[in-house]
Amino acid sequence: MNLPDLRVFTVVARHDSLNAAAEELHLTPSAISKALRRLEEELGLPLFDRSTRQLVLNERGAMLLGRARTLLDLAEQARLDVQGERAEMDCRIGGPAVLLWRHGEGLAEGLQSYTGARLHLRPLFEGEALAALARGDLHAALVTQEALDSPHWSPEWDATDLGELALNVIAASRHPLAQMGQRGRKPVQAVDVLEYPFASPARSLFCGVARGSRSDGWRDDLLPRTIRYWADDLQVLLGFVREGRALAYLPDFAAGEHGLVGIRVVDLGFSSTEQVRLVWNPLRAPRWLRELAASLGNQSAS
Template sequence: MPLNLADLRVFCSAARQPTLGAAALELHLTPSAVSKALRRLEGDMGAPLFDRSGKQLLLNDSGRLLLARARALLALAEQARLDVMGERGAIACRIAGPALLLWRHADALAAALDAYPQASVHLQPAFEDAALAALARGDCHAALVTQEAVAQRGADWPASWQCTALGSMRMLLAAGRAHALARGVPAASASVPCRLQDVLPHAFASPTHSLLCGEERGRHADGWRGAAGRTIRYWSDDAQLLLGYVQSGRALAYLPDFAVRAHGLLQLELAGSVDCSEQVLLVWDGALAGQWLREMARQLPLASTIASN
C-alpha cells in the first residue's frame, strides 16, 4: 500500500514534539485527527512506530528507521511541487542560525528570494550546533554558521551537505558617539586610533555566552583578544542590549562590523589590533535541495556583499 504523505507529515511532527497534543497544535489539527493518522500509518507499515506512555509518544526502532526516510520523502515531494510551480511557488523558506548571523544576513536572504513573490522567509534563531541539527532533521532548509562550526563536525559531516561562503564578519571595538573617547572626533569619522591604556579604564559590555555557539565563556565570550584587565560592567546575551549600552555612551563593546556601521558607532583602532574575523557559511543539503534553494545559494553571496556595503 502506498504511503500517505499527509500521514507522514503528522508522523514527523509527532516524532519532533513531546506530546500528541503539541503535535496537534503545530499541525492545526485535533489530537484525535493526529492519533488516527498515526494509527493509519502504523497499519500501512504493519508495525507500531511509537512506544506510548500516557500522553507521551516515544519513537521505537521501527519509528526511528522510518523517520529519516519520511523526512527525505517529504522534502523531495515538496521540492518537486515547487520546481513544477517555479516562480509561482509558495515557498516557506526556513533558515536556522545564531541570531547575530540572521541579523547580518536577513536582508540578503530576502533579496535572494525576490524572484519568488509568493515566498516567505522564516528565520529560526538557534546556536550553531542546534541549527545544524535542525538541518539534519529536516526542520529547516539551510543553516547559517561559521567556518569554525563546520570544522568541528569533522567526519560527522554528511556527504550531501554543501556550503556557500557568504564572506566574513569582523568583530570591532566600538564606542558610541556620546562616549568620552569619541569627544572631539568628527561625526564623519568612522574610526579613530586609540591606545590600549586609554581604553582599559572604561566600562565594557559583554555577553557571558558566545553569541554564535552558545558556549559559556565568561569574560572571553565576545571573542576579545586584548588584555585581560578590562572592566566588564554590563552583561547580556542579547546583542541588541549590548548595542544599547554602547549607543548611550555607557560602555565600550566588541561588536560585529555590520552593527557598528549600521548604527553609526565609532571604531576604536588599537595598535596590535584586537579585531577578529569569522567566516560565515550557508549550509544546505544538495541531495534534497530544489531549484529555488540552489538559486538562492547562488545569489546569496552577491546579495550579502551588497548588503554589507
C-alpha cells in the same frame, strides 16, 4: 502510505506529543491520532511505544523516519520546482541572531522574485541550527567555519562562503572615544579604550558556550577590561552601547546601526574574524534554495 500521514508521523516523532504536533499542523489531536493509526495499520506494525505522557519512536519507527523525511523532501522539491516563482512556501533559515541580523536583508533580497515565499528566521546557536537542519526542521543554517566540525555534519551538505565577519570596538556616536580620531585629536590607543567600561555577553554569540570575559573574542589576557554590563541578548547589549554607558566588541557591521560607530584602535595587537557559511543540502534543495545560496555567495564576493 500517503504523504499527509507521513508528514504527521515526522512531526509527532519530533515532538513526542500528539498535542504539540496538532498545534504545529493546525489539526486536532484526534486527527493526528487517526493519521498515525492509518499508517501503522498499513504497515502492520506499531511505530511508537506509547505511554500516558508521550510517544517514543520504537526501532521500526526510527527506521521509517529517515525515509519519510526523504520522501517528503522530494515531493516538496518537485512541487516547488514545478510551480516556480509562484509557489507558496515557507523558507526556514536558522542560526545565531547576530548572523541573521547581518544576512537578513540579503536573504530577503534573494527571495524577492518568489512572491509566495514566507521567510522564517529562527535564532539558534550554531550546534542547534545544524541539528535542526539534520532533522529537516530548517532548509539552511547560517554558521561560522568553526561550527562545521560538528557531530551533526552530513557529507551531503554544502557550505557556501558568505565572506568574513570582523569584530571591532563599537561605541555610541556621542561617546568620548568617537571624537578622538577626528582631525586635531590623537589616534585612539588601547590605553584609551581601557579607561571605559564594556558590555559583553557571558556566552559566545555564535556557539553559545560560556566563556566569561572571552565570550566576545576580546583578549582580556592581553588587555584586561572592566566589564560592567553582561547580557547575552544582543539587543540588550546594544542598548547599553547606544546609551553611551559602555563600549562593546562586536561584529563591525553593528557600527552601521543608527547612533553607533566603530572605533579604530591603532595598537590593539590582536584581531578577531569569523568566516560565515550557509549550510544546506544540494541533493534535496528546491530551485529557490539553490538560487538563494548562489545569490548570497555572489553578494559576499562583490
